[in-house]
Each structure stands twice: as structure tokens, then as C-alpha cells.
Amino acid sequence: MKFTLCVWRQLNSDEPGSMVSYEVDGVSEDMSFLEVLDLLNENLVVRGEEPIAFDHDCREGICGMCALVINGVPHGPEPVTTACQLHMRKFTDGQTITVEPWRAAAFPVIRDLVVDRRSLDRVIQAGGFVSVNTGSAPDANALPISKDAADRAFEAAACIGCGACVAACPNASASLFVAAKVAQFAALPQGQPERLQRAIHLVEAMDREGFGGCTNHYECEAVCPKGIPVSFIAHLNRDFLKAALMSREVRDVPPAVEAEE
Amino acid sequence: MIRLVRLFSTSVGDKLIVALTGGALLVFLLGHMLGNMTVFQGPDSLNGYAAWLQGHPLVWFFRFGLVAVFVAHVLVTVRLTKANRRARPVRYSRRVARQMSFTSRYMVLSGLVVMSFLAFHLLHLTFGVIQPEIYQLEDSQQRHDVYAMVVSGFRNPWIAGSYVLSILLLGLHLIHGAASLFQTLGINHESYTVLIRYGVYLLVTGIVLGYCSIPLLIFSGTVSLEGG
Numbered sequence: 001m002k003f004t005l006c007v008w009r010q011l012n013s014d015e016p017g018s019m020v021s022y023e024v025d026g027v028s029e030d031m032s033f034l035e036v037l038d039l040l041n042e043n044l045v046v047r048g049e050e051p052i053a054f055d056h057d058c059r060e061g062i063c064g065m066c067a068l069v070i071n072g073v074p075h076g077p078e079p080v081t082t083a084c085q086l087h088m089r090k091f092t093d094g095q096t097i098t099v100e101p102w103r104a105a106a107f108p109v110i111r112d113l114v115v116d117r118r119s120l121d122r123v124i125q126a127g128g129f130v131s132v133n134t135g136s137a138p139d140a141n142a143l144p145i146s147k148d149a150a151d152r153a154f155e156a157a158a159c160i161g162c163g164a165c166v167a168a169c170p171n172a173s174a175s176l177f178v179a180a181k182v183a184q185f186a187a188l189p190q191g192q193p194e195r196l197q198r199a200i201h202l203v204e205a206m207d208r209e210g211f212g213g214c215t216n217h218y219e220c221e222a223v224c225p226k227g228i229p230v231s232f233i234a235h236l237n238r239d240f241l242k243a244a245l246m247s248r249e250v251r252d253v254p255p256a257v258e259a260e261e
Numbered sequence: 262m263i264r265l266v267r268l269f270s271t272s273v274g275d276k277l278i279v280a281l282t283g284g285a286l287l288v289f290l291l292g293h294m295l296g297n298m299t300v301f302q303g304p305d306s307l308n309g310y311a312a313w314l315q316g317h318p319l320v321w322f323f324r325f326g327l328v329a330v331f332v333a334h335v336l337v338t339v340r341l342t343k344a345n346r347r348a349r350p351v352r353y354s355r356r357v358a359r360q361m362s363f364t365s366r367y368m369v370l371s372g373l374v375v376m377s378f379l380a381f382h383l384l385h386l387t388f389g390v391i392q393p394e395i396y397q398l399e400d401s402q403q404r405h406d407v408y409a410m411v412v413s414g415f416r417n418p419w420i421a422g423s424y425v426l427s428i429l430l431l432g433l434h435l436i437h438g439a440a441s442l443f444q445t446l447g448i449n450h451e452s453y454t455v456l457i458r459y460g461v462y463l464l465v466t467g468i469v470l471g472y473c474s475i476p477l478l479i480f481s482g483t484v485s486l487e488g489g
Contacts, residue, residue, distance in 0.1 A: 103352065207344075
């Protein structure tokens with residue numbers, strides 16, 4: 001198979017970028033989209049050009065590193081699939097394919113298709129955790145959790161934090177990400193003590209990082225590689241409203257710890 | 262108090278304000294529509310209803326409340342929209358929407374249309390600027406003849422047409438608005454999502470048909486100056 005790739009090239013966050021066209025031949029229909037970029041990069045290196053920088057890690061759809069807007073859709077045309085699990089048989093031979101990075105003020109471009117997603121880490125640091133005592137592991141099932149609650153928590157916990165929801169949202173909102181984190185812990189007994197504070201802290205952190213707000217377009221749900229539904233956003237709104245009306249105190253968020261570069 | 266101000270300045274808090282004020286405006290729309298329907302019962306009924314409203318001791322309370330709710334709905338939306346635009350400074354060169362609805366995409370636009378229609382409507386039937394000749398009429402009981410004003414106003418095809426068109430666009434705004442009201446208040450559960458979706462369609466269709474029936478039936482001559 002042969003494709004024309006229209007790829008966003010940008011040297012660093014300060015330089016302006018642009019779309020550049022590349023021809024790539026000899027593509028097998030069994031290749032993943034990232035392998036096509038690998039192939040193109042090998043050609044570029046041979047030609048003495050700079051290879052295209054793009055994020056990837058596990059390449060089996062569970063790490064959330066790949067972050068490509070393919071033909072105008074985060075993670076490409078295949079629903080509930082990450083870009084690394086997207087195979088070229090889903091495209092037609094000779095097609096022109098555009099490849100862009102996630103676009104959001106909170107995700108500045110580092111280089112080409114690589115964006116800085118540490119804003120999501122800082123949101124998590126603001127409250128996306130449960131406080132538990134360390135020590136020996138508790139007995140299994142010492143804390144009864146219904147199957148229904150466990151399933152609900154697991155559905156939310158499937159979020160791999162890739163940021164496709166932000167990329168797809170017309171407002172670059174991280175609401176689905178935040179909602180998944182809030183709903184995951186809210187479904188479990190371990191999440192109850194910090195439940196209302198968590199909703200407040202995560203929403204405030206999301207705003208602080210420069211993500212937009214949800215206006216119920218539901219584009220996030222359509223592109224989420226883990227199929228996380230927008231009903232979790234309703235859950236977030238519910239917990240936030242409850243926190244606004246019922247919680248006794250609103251503590252300030254502890255300052256975010258910046259990871260080593 | 263400071264805590265509430267802080268929480269209602271976040272994006273989710275702003276959304277709650279927009280949802281609640283939007284819900285209040287929706288309730289007003291329903292009440293206004295039912296009141297206007299008295300036009301079909303003849304001049305005495307509509308003029309009596311108008312006189313009752315004007316003389317109601319709480320009329321100014323409701324007027325100020327309505328203006329405040331409306332202003333809050335618009336101002337908070339402006340704040341949210343600005344933040345949302347800031348969140349995506351560089352646009353995609355190619356972006357394909359997967360499931361975004363027509364009504365959600367043009368929410369701000371349909372809101373602006375509703376706002377300009379509201380200004381037109383107030384100038385027309387509340388302040389009597391657009392057709393002053395129909396505004397000063399009185400009926401046999403020396404009441405403001407709202408019936409004659411409305412009926413002669415909607416005889417004009419441009420006036421009747423612009424009302425019908427505006428109400429249709431208001432309907433588009435309401436479809437997304439009313440459905441979003443539930444989501445923003447956290448009312449979303451797989452057991453009743455379908456109920457909410459079709460309930461919203463039913464409600465909005467009812468509002469649109471109810472409002473449109475007035476200019477349409479007057480223009481077609483079904484409702485005439487003589488009453489009935």
C-alpha cells in the first residue's frame with residue numbers, strides 16, 4: 001500500500017509549525033499506524049532528514065502514550081482503538097492521511113507530534129488519589145464491595161490518560177478525564193473520605209491548567225479509546241454540586257510537584 | 262459565602278449557573294406560552310389576563326428576577342465561552358466531528374439569535390416602538406387592548422414570519438439547552454437517558470408549536486379582530 005502523509009512538523013514550542021507532505025510506499029495492511037511512521041522515519045533518516053518525533057510506548061493500547069489526530073479524529077477513524085492498535089487495512093490504498101498533535105493550550109507542542117501532557121499529571125496530583133495506610137496488604141474481600149460498584153469503578157479506571165478527550169473536545173476540556181478519576185474512586189469505599197474534596201480539587205486544577213469547560217458535545221466519548229461514557233461527567237457534576245452545597249470546608253490544593261525532566 | 266463564590270467561579274460551577282438560569286428561563290417560556298394562549302379564548306380573556314398581570318403586586322419582583330436571571334445566563338456563558346476559546350489557541354487543519362449535534366455546535370449562535378429576537382419582541386409588543394399605531398388601543402372596558410395589538414400586529418407577513426422563524430431557532434437552542442440541563446445537574450442514568458431525550462423533544466416541540474400557533478393562526482385569519 002502507498003500513502004501520502006500530511007504531518008505537522010514543529011521544531012520546538014517556540015517555533016511556528018506547519019503541515020508537510022510525505023509519500024510512503026511499501027506499507028503492509030497489517031502494519032499499525034505507528035509502524036508506518038517508523039517506516040517513514042527510516043526513509044527520512046536515509047535521506048538525511050530529521051525523523052518525525054511522536055510519542056509511543058507499549059504499542060498494545062494500554063499505556064496512553066500515542067497521541068495522534070489522524071484524519072481529523074484523535075486516535076484515527078476506528079472507534080475504541082488507540083493509534084498504535086489502528087491497522088492500515090482500515091485505510092484505502094493511495095489515501096492522503098493528515099497527522100496532527102493534540103491541540104490544546106494545556107498541551108503545548110514539544111516537537112512535531114509530541115505534546116507536553118504533564119498538565120494531566122498535575123490534575124491527578126491535586127486530588128486524583130486515595131489516602132491509605134501503608135503496611136501489609138489487607139485481606140482480600142475484607143472490605144465488601146458489590147459487583148456493581150466494582151464494575152463501575154473498573155469502567156472508569158480503564159482511562160489510560162491519553163488525552164484524546166481533550167483533543168476531541170471543541171473546548172479542549174479535560175472533563176471526561178477528570179470525571180473518570182472522580183467516578184472511579186467515588187464508586188469504592190476507599191474513595192469516600194476525600195470524595196467531595198476530590199471533585200472540587202480536580203475541577204479547580206483542570207481550570208488552572210487552562211483546559212476548557214464541558215458544553216455537552218460528547219465528542220470525547222466518541223473518541224475515547226477505552227469507551228468511557230459521558231455519564232461519568234454527569235457524575236462529576238453531581239459530586240461537585242454536592243460538594244458545593246454540603247461539604248464543610250474547602251482546603252487549598254497542595255502545590256503540584258514537578259516531575260524531573 | 263466566599264466558598265460558594267469560589268466554587269461557582271470554576272468551569273463546572275459556571276455551567277451549573279448557566280443550567281439553572283436556563284431552566285428558570287425555560288419555565289418562564291412555558292408560563293408565557295400558556296398565558297399567551299388566552300388569545301384563542303377571545304379579546305376579553307387575553308385583555309383580562311394582561312390586566313391581571315399588570316396589576317399583580319409581585320409583577321415587578323418577577324420582572325427584575327427575570328432580567329437578573331437572563332443577564333446571569335448571558336454573562337456567565339460569555340465567561341465560559343471565552344475560557345473555552347482560550348483553551349484551544351491553535352486550531353486543527355483537519356477536524357472531523359464524530360457525534361457532536363447540530364444544536365450543540367451552534368449553541369452560541371442560536372443564543373445570539375434568541376437575544377436579538379427578544380430585543381425585537383420587547384420593542385414590538387412591550388414598548389410599542391416597532392408598530393406604535395397598534396400599541397395605544399383600548400377595549401370597551403378601558404383596558405389595554407392587547408388582543409387587537411397582537412392580532413393586527415401578526416396580520417403583517419414580515420412580523421408574523423420573523424416570529425415564527427425566531428421561535429424555530431429558539432427551539433434549536435432549547436433542544437440542546439434542556440438536554441444539557443439534566444447532564445449538568447448530574448441527572449444521567451442509562452435507565453432514563455431515553456426518557457430525557459424524548460421528553461426534551463416533546464417539550465421543545467410543544468413550546469415551538471404553542472408559540473408558532475399564535476402568529477400562524479392570526480395570519481391565516483383563523484383568529485380575527487372580532488374574536489374567536
